Amino acid sequence: MSNFINQLAYGLADGSILALAALGFVLIYKATGVINFAQGEFLLVGAYMFFTAFVIFGLPLILAVLVGVVVATLIGVLVERLILRPMIGENPISIIMVTIGLSALLKALVQMFYGTRPQSQPAILPRGSVEVLGATVPLNRLVAILVAAVVLTAFTLFFRRSRHGIAMRAVADDQQAAMTMGISVRRIFAMAWALAAVSALIAGILLGDISAVDQNIASFGLLVFPVVILGGLDSVPGTIVGGLVIGLVQQFTAGYWDPGLATVVPYIVLVLILLVRPYGIFGETRIERV
Template sequence: MNYELLGQLLVNGAIIGTLYGVVAMCFVLIYKSTQVVNFAQGEFLLIGAWVCWALLVKFNLPFWIGFPVTLLFMMVFGIVLQVVVLRPMIGEPVISVIMLTIGLSIFFQAAMGWMFGVFAEPYPQIFENEAMNILGLQVQTAYIMSLIISVIIMVGFYYFFKYSRMGLAMRATAFDQQVAQSLGISVKQVFAMAWAISAMVSALAGVVVGMVNGVSSALSFFGIKVFPAVILGGLDSIVGAIVGGLIIGILENLAEFVDSQWLNLGNLYTVAPFYILVIILMIKPYGLFGTKDIERI
């Protein structure tokens, strides 16, 4: 058994798992606030990655300027999207809104392909050293940056929901929209902020993945890969999103190790999260930390 490869994959899995957890939190944030599953989440990563690439390559901005500008742009983009496209859907059946997000996903993919082409584009070199040696293991510098930022975001989410006025308003809205509105909370403002934060944080993940693998339409598949992590942790649990992301990140890298050493199937890394998704839905449909809906007739 190649223990060095196993250790390398486990470290990579834990780091990429934190990134999964961050994107999964975006799913949960929108679901908790609006009761809608956003199937255009992967496209938020794609748009953010392309915008940052354009700022760095086309406008020659340094990364330390282009990256914050990208996050600011995506925050505004999320607000505009919610106000213009999604706000008129308030009160409509949930399935209609979900189908709208699927339509947005297709539209954004086509728009990005039209604007930037269909071929993968590499990011310019951001860091002096592309990889760092940690305990004898080579880890991409971009992943180290993502790990640090992801931990900061997770801690920030905790304090945001526990102590900030908007965070408390979001928690109240997620519990009961009518009660929250009767207490003077602007539900429309909460919805807009949820989509803004989701778009901004997803863009961060898109930039990190783009720095490692380049930017192409395949990046939008990242959002679908995160969905098993959301289901595993629980669709309405922030903590579950983090735990689910870590578990899926480690398990898919273990699947790659098993595949490379013994099975030689060639695609187990890609499909393993979805096998896990099916098993989760069969055994624990509400996830590890999800809230069970009990209806009395």
């Protein structure tokens, strides 16, 4: 029983961070229709931006997070304005290739400035452990779950209650109708990329603290694809469910079966979902009539 509780805590922590990373992917896809293959590198850049502010510049924790948010927002807006906006109207394959190129560029820039060795960073989440139903659970994993839950709740409230969130949902549903209502679609596109970069920043900070600030953060970001395929490419609730499911499946596979197989299981789930339900659990089914 104690081993089960431990694996559950690790799986929920990883799943919560995955949900944050996948949220940015879904935001971009819903608002702009772009499949962003650079989302994992957004996590990587976010983690290193926080590392720069917190460790290299020695800023206080809260200020370092704020600096990271500002930089992430600027990166998201610049990517949309300078790279993706000129591609509007181009073939979807061309846009996908641009995001793949952006992925390689961001990773190369991180390696150029920081090298490839893991960076040492003081702990920001509380260390130690707590007893939960007879199991010893790392406290930083529980706090990571709590932080991710608060951020995901804040994003959900933003989409449902705020003026800009409602405008984003309107653009996602029908761009032409949103334009007739006076909503600036281009501004919403930029906001989507900025929010995606911020969600990736938070996920990168949490992942860097509970594991390490290194190049593997980008590899973790690849798990975004099984998450969004499982939950639905255009569903925010599906992102949360998909993240938790993939995190738990991977952790239980590693804990009870084979750690090597755990790296493959999410992609097995991806293929099965594509075969059985291509639009995901919560995705919107689209039928095109010709």
